[in-house]
Amino acid sequence: MPLVLSLSGPGEPGSDLTAGQDGGAIVRRTVLPGGVRVLTEAMPGMRSATVGAWVGVGSRDERDGHHGSTHFLEHLLFKGTARRSAMDIAEAFDAVGGEANAATGKEHTCYYARVLDADVPMAVDVIGDMVTSARLDGGELETERGVILEELAMNDDDPSDVVHEQFAAAVLAGHPLGRPIGGTPDTIRAVPRDAVWEHYREHYRPETLVVTAAGGVDHDALCTQVTDVLGAGGWTLDPEATPTGRRQVGAGPGPGLDGATEVGSAGAELVVHRTTEQANVILGGAGLTATDDRRFTLSVLSAVLGGGMSSRLFQEVREKRGLAYSVYCFSSGHADTGIFGLYAGCAPAKVDEVLTLLAQEWERLASDGITAAELERSIGQLSGGLVLGLEDSGSRMSRLGKAELVHGELLSQEESLERIRAVTAEDVRDLAAVLAAVPRSVVKVGPFGA
Template identity: 40%
Template sequence: MSVRLDQLPNGVRVVTEHMPGLESAALGVWVMAGGRHETPSQNGIAHFLEHMAFKGTKKRSALEIAEAIEDVGGYINAYTSREVTAYYVRVLKDDVALGLDVISDIVLNPVFDAGEIETERGVILQEIGQALDTPDDVVFDWLQEAAFPDQPIGRTILGPAERVQSFGRDDLSGFVDQHYGPDQLILSAAGAVDHDEVLRLAEAAFGHLKSRVTPVADIARWHSGARVEVNDTLEQVHFTLGFEAPSYRDDGFYAAQLYSSALGGGMSSRLFQEVREKRGLCYSIFSQLGAYDDTGMMTLYAGTSGNDIAALSALCIDELKRAASDMSERELDRARTQMKAGLLMGLESPSARAERMARLVGIWGHVPSLSETIAKIEAVTLGDLTAFGESLTRAPMAMAVYGPASKAESLEALLERRAA
């Protein structure tokens, strides 16, 4: 398998990987702009724009966009994150040109019809309402806000309902003008694709775009903050802690990933064994690492009863401190094996490969080989894990709690316990 990367004269990057034996391909456009590139008055517009891309272009109606891909048995979708908006398809190899034509059309030529804006506004308001009705989703948004208050990276991707109510055509086209410049676009394709053909199609679709300067996102500033919402109608308390962690670009990124896995990444992890298996204080508990361009967050989540929340939160802090001092080589080896297996299993899919390539080009400007990535995983030592674990005992810590949480410990109390 070979990865090839080219750049059009205007800055659009084109990356492909041919996967022998496949009859299908995944391809899409990753725009290096998301929620953290919004101003306060724009909060939620990147996501709104993603929805509107499917609501009609200069040459296709909303139905025709869907039919163009589904008539050939394909699949089309999109997502918005804090740093990226992605539009992608999965099609058979003979329909790669069609797939790229549809994706380039919805990215470059949305019409933002007034009637469709109103229809989709209602859809997004329903999506916001659904999210607010899902405690183990909304609590993560609150954690993000507690860690990054009054910053774009701390705001929700969906945006508040009052903002969504106000967006119009000029707001949408203005965000496109600001952030959809050719230097922000990465076309990525994997599977049954030919690089030269994809490059030719990309030149035809995107080569006319004029280069322009795009705004840079504000640097993230960590804060130790908390949000506790008491809701006695819920059965469980949804408890989260967040800790400052390395960015994608940081040398300590892989150590942080391995540490998070050993601490709470599976059934054999410390948190699962101590909090659930031995104490029975929860059904679900895990830790995970999220990373951005300039910072990261290790997140710990658990759901428990209102009567057990104080004991559970204290135990999580105790386990965090204990792991910083006595993580073992066996735990490191297990986490390393899990991480490598997860990476390799995930990349059996052309969709996963296309996404990986786009994200790596966005971060590094090239696609490191799998062997390079695995070498970095292999290079992590127990000392590296210990150093990251110790950093968590003094790093900024944020907390969000939702549910029958009247007995929950305060952030100040947990910070004191961590420092003791």
């Protein structure tokens, strides 16, 4: 069996792919009638499983008047269907010791549950019922509107959340990806029930649905369960329908790292006033897309620059100078752009000094590259983190969903490790130089003048 499962095309109804994975795990992918995709990773010896229902819609896909709808749906799908009340949904998982939750992103939404292998049919039935038959009751919506506003207020009280959100908005200015995933208090207060309903009916369809499961799961049985629950929910499963293709790379923000149009890439400086004891700062700019071949190089670069206690930023800013408790670099990739940044939390009076150090370490990496010892250490760090991060069924389930919706391929652990090991010091220096040439944005959150 191949170590790489190629998902280059959406697949025809009835198509079935199989690939072997590490430790005897088997990955299978089937396209069901209606264009529904089902991917499983059967893990020998596992008595639990995690099941997820993915919809390829995120906050970037909201039309004017619908802003905040994606996050609203994440909440409202747990509030009842034609067959179940909100309490019924909660009790179904509590009664078997399971866990259910959901996550909204900028480009996809996932509803998932972790249960014992014997309870997988129940989990599929409940989640499938939620996805197909949510009532979106007006009274429940108004109640949840208050809950979401409290959630946003909680996030707004956390300066580290604020600085990251404002940094994305600064770098991706003028693009839907720059909007906050959860909406803003103004959009949440304004969005009507009809707009949320329209968003739901427009995007929650068989051809957009991807069901993934990992652990103690039987692929053929899961396909039957998914088909049955979607039919029970009233979805028409056209035998000729094909899945919606992966999101295409379009003209997006960025400095041309991937041929994207330069939208919002001139660099900006933003100061957000908060009455806090500490300042939170980020320096950075546009980064790589989620599918860029250099993403493995970026992982090594990030590990060396700000990925652990031995990283340059940690050693220079915290260990040598004592200027920050938390300092690191980060990146995130989307279909047509990405962001890359360096973060630190420090005393307000030390912000300028810390920003200077962040810039100096970034530029030194771009000009001088990394040492052989740093390369070896970062590859070891990433390799260990990769393997440890895939030790549970939840991470395996998520990997399947992202492979289908984002990457277009599923790599085995060994193939992923080989790609990390193939990164050279020259690759890291070259990419660091590209990122360092990007127009930079600075965001400061703390007790500064507005």
